[in-house]
Each structure stands twice: as structure tokens, then as C-alpha cells.
Amino acid sequence: MNDQRSAAGVAAAEQAVAVAVPEVASALGDAAGPARRRGAALAPVALVVAGGLSVQFGSAVAVLLMPRAGALGVVTLRLAVAALVLLVVCRPKVRGHSRADWGTVLAFGLAMGGMNTLFYQAADRIPLGAAVTLEVLGPLALSVFASRRLINVVWAGLALGGVVLLSGGGLDRLDPVGAAYALGAGVMWATYIVFSARTGRRFPQADGLALAMVVAALLSLPLGIMESGSKLLVPSTVGLGAAVALLSSVLPYTLELMALRRLPAPTFAILMSLEPAIAATAGFLILDQALTTTDALAIALVIGASMGAVRSQARRAKPRERA
Numbered sequence: 001m002n003d004q005r006s007a008a009g010v011a012a013a014e015q016a017v018a019v020a021v022p023e024v025a026s027a028l029g030d031a032a033g034p035a036r037r038r039g040a041a042l043a044p045v046a047l048v049v050a051g052g053l054s055v056q057f058g059s060a061v062a063v064l065l066m067p068r069a070g071a072l073g074v075v076t077l078r079l080a081v082a083a084l085v086l087l088v089v090c091r092p093k094v095r096g097h098s099r100a101d102w103g104t105v106l107a108f109g110l111a112m113g114g115m116n117t118l119f120y121q122a123a124d125r126i127p128l129g130a131a132v133t134l135e136v137l138g139p140l141a142l143s144v145f146a147s148r149r150l151i152n153v154v155w156a157g158l159a160l161g162g163v164v165l166l167s168g169g170g171l172d173r174l175d176p177v178g179a180a181y182a183l184g185a186g187v188m189w190a191t192y193i194v195f196s197a198r199t200g201r202r203f204p205q206a207d208g209l210a211l212a213m214v215v216a217a218l219l220s221l222p223l224g225i226m227e228s229g230s231k232l233l234v235p236s237t238v239g240l241g242a243a244v245a246l247l248s249s250v251l252p253y254t255l256e257l258m259a260l261r262r263l264p265a266p267t268f269a270i271l272m273s274l275e276p277a278i279a280a281t282a283g284f285l286i287l288d289q290a291l292t293t294t295d296a297l298a299i300a301l302v303i304g305a306s307m308g309a310v311r312s313q314a315r316r317a318k319p320r321e322r323a
Contacts, residue, residue, distance in 0.1 A: 058247025076224025077241025109215025125178025138186025162301030
């Protein structure tokens, strides 16, 4: 809100100067132009990073909650609470949408529900860092196949090297079922990225996200009840579930939806390579999972790839602003 007020104040000041002294206004516009372009290019990147921090620390809290409610129970609490919060906050309109709009919301909800269900099944069987490492292969594959620019393939390859290094150079030490769940979650994550962008274009603000969250919650509800039953009604469990919902669903999904309105899907997918690094940090701080030197090197690789993707996006935004 303060940033918006500051921007509005600057715009008003420039307009006043333009009326009084046109030459000064022109000079101000030329000087402020590059900074504004850089800010506009980096703003969606900041949204993605903030969303990643929120979702991974929320996932660490969810791991602590699993012994109480089970993996499917945690998914149900997360999605149900998130759906209620978004419905209250957004109050989305259900009329005036086309079949294509509803089809997009349905696909988005299916991808969201599938991604969460598969990921928590993986996190219940293998370490959080390893689960996210395997899951992020989905967005990385999307960035390679969807991008038409060679540089994105280079950044994706660098990030993939970091992901492989973070996994310890091999996956034979992991529970194969847990690894399969994580890979499946990666496929759903790539699908989520595609339909999140489409939903953001078809629906105003976060209306589409709220409706898709309801779809995901309804899909997970029977599974959560079957596994956990009355455990889902314990006040302390509900409280932790609400915290997970806010950290892992409401906040990050809203930020990502906003970012995907201004950020190409391939660049967004490459930025998802930050997730294993964030997950490893969350695991260290919350779950007491130590980081090795190899882990630190892997994290440096994925951060370097993400920084390269950010710079490419910022440079690409400059010609658009000039056009």
C-alpha cells in the first residue's frame, strides 16, 4: 500500500512539473524510465520467491502435523481451510463465465489437488528436501519444452545439475514409492503452472484461484475423512492445519497467480528450481535436517540458475517497454 501511494505521489509530481516546465518533465521521464523498467521486470520475480519461501516453510510445518492427522488428512485441512479463506476474502462471482472458463478452473483445481495429495504422500515417505528435489523436475521439464529461447534451456540445465547434486547423485537410497509420488507431484506441478496462468487471464484478481481451491478441497475431502476421521476435528490439529493452509496455499498461490500474469511460464518454471534450496533451509531450521557441503554447492547452482533466469527476463522486458 505504501509503495502504491509512493508511486502515485511520484506520478502526480511529474505531471505537475510537466505542466509547468515540459523540458524538465521530459528529462525526469528519461531518467526514471530504466529504473521503472527494472522494477516492473523484477516485481513478479519477487512474488515468486516470496511464494516459494511461504510454501516450503508451510510444508515443513505440515511434516510435523502428519503424525497427528496423516498425509491425506493434512492435505484435506490445508485445502479446505484455504478454500474457506479465499471464498470469504475474494467472494468470487459464479455467474457470467463461459464453459471454457469453468473448464480452466476445473483443470486448475484438479492439478492443485493432485499436486498436494501426491507431494504429501511423498513427504510422508522420504525427506522433505528430496521430495521437493524430485518434484521440481516437472517445472524444469516444462521450462525446456515450452521455451523457445536457448538461454532458458541453459539455465534449466544448470538448475537440473544442482537438483541432481542435491539428491546426492542417486535416488536408490530413497523409498521407491515415495520417489514415484514426488515425480507424480512434479507432473501435477507443471500442469498447475500452465492452468494457473490461464486462470489468471480468464478471471479477475484471485477469483479463479478461489473457485479452483474449492474444487481441490472437494476432491481431497473424502480421502482425508477416510484416513483420519475425527482426528481432523481436534482443535490443535485444526489450528496447525490452518497455519499450513495460509503458508502453503493461500499466500503462495495468490502470489504465484499474480506473478504469472506478468511472467512467462518458462521463466516461472526455472524460478521453481529455487524450491529445493528453500526446502533444504526449511528442513534445517524446522525439522533439524543438517545441510552438507554438497547441499550448499547444489543450492548455489540452483540460485545461480534462477538469477540467470531473472536477468534474462529483465533484459527481455526492456524492448517491450520501448515498443
